[in-house]
Amino acid sequence: MAKILIIEDDEDHCKLVAQALRSENHTTEEAHDGKDGLHRMLSYSYDLIICDWMLPSMPGVEICKEYRKAGGTALVLMLTGKTKSEDIHTGLDAGADDYLGKPFFTRELLARVRALLRRAAKPATEKVLRCANIEFDPVTLTVKKSGNEVKLSKKEIGLLTMFLKNPERVFSLDQLRSLWTDSPEASEDTVRAHIKTLRKKLHEENEPEIIVNVHGQGYRLNGTPEN
Template sequence: MARILVVEDEKDLSRLIADWLKRDHHLVEQVYDGKSALEQMTGTSFDVVVLDWMLPEMQGIEVCRRYRQKGGNAAIIMLTARQSLDDKAEGFESGADDYLTKPFQLKELAMRVKALLRRSSSEHHTKLSIRNIELDIENHRVLKDGKEVHLLPKEFRLLEFLLRHPQRVFSADEILDSVWEMDSNAHHDTVRGHVTRLRKKLDSDGEPSVIVTVHGVGYKLGTEDA
């Protein structure tokens, strides 16, 4: 599972790209203009950014250039209808890692994302933790005080999702969209039930809960002083 940002101002295309990438169990976020993209890219850690060249507010190539100047190291795939060799050279010189010409097949985009993830150094960050709990992504294991805790697949994905976003509060709808994706049978009670089970399996007596309910908003990862 990787964290991917899709930057595409054509919202129907953006949705199609996001839905396709979620099939590979990636966490996908979407923005629709260059200014928002740069803010999101510099404020959040992504593994891959799918970046359209032609964007409102700021061109994708300028977003890419400024992001690299700020030290950003996410892999970037540039999407564009421009096909000339000079345009491709400009895209790579701005800091893009790959270049895909529109129109394209979603399957090809997914293959290129996989290839970039194999090359990316972020692929090696396979363990996430909070307090006495460690989630081992590569081996699909969760340890509490060094002892393995059995989690169901969606419990594992929910915990991983929250661990990857330690400061954010997510509504039930946002969690459903990211963790359950296109499962039409999942609903708010599904999220609530999984949160309850994770608490029973992972919480320690006298300690704040691993998952905190923010009333009227949603859920977030618990901290030491939560």
């Protein structure tokens, strides 16, 4: 079972692809806008990304380029109506691992997904992320502060993961709110409350805050994660 992100502006088509993938026990997430898709790719871990070319705000080829430039390693399958030879070359050169033109047969899509996942050289474990006295294991989802385990909620773990994986980035409240896909009505005050609780749980007396507020912009990690 793989975790797959589908970036496609045609919501009906997106749902059909998601349904086919779930029939093979994969879990899926959807983005219908280029910039939102790239944000998700950089903020969360996926086994495979299925990306259209023609998208609002940012084309799929640029998404691939930016993702690879940022060090993204997940598999990318371009699924698009642009099927000329030069388009295929452009997509693959941008960082896509495979390319499938529309229209397509569902059986072929699923076969390509299986082939990509088989050849994926994904390690069995991911590196533990460390920053200051905080240690996060992305496999077991355990967080330790000065060697002692800290109990975090699912949303708090999601927030911490975003900061640790993007140490130089300032996240706006709206960007952080993308974690609340199960509650799209969640307000910025909800995000602030979770940030406040997370900072309190991670704070060590007489030590600087590990997550700091950037006035007028949002929040960022205070420090550089260790490999």
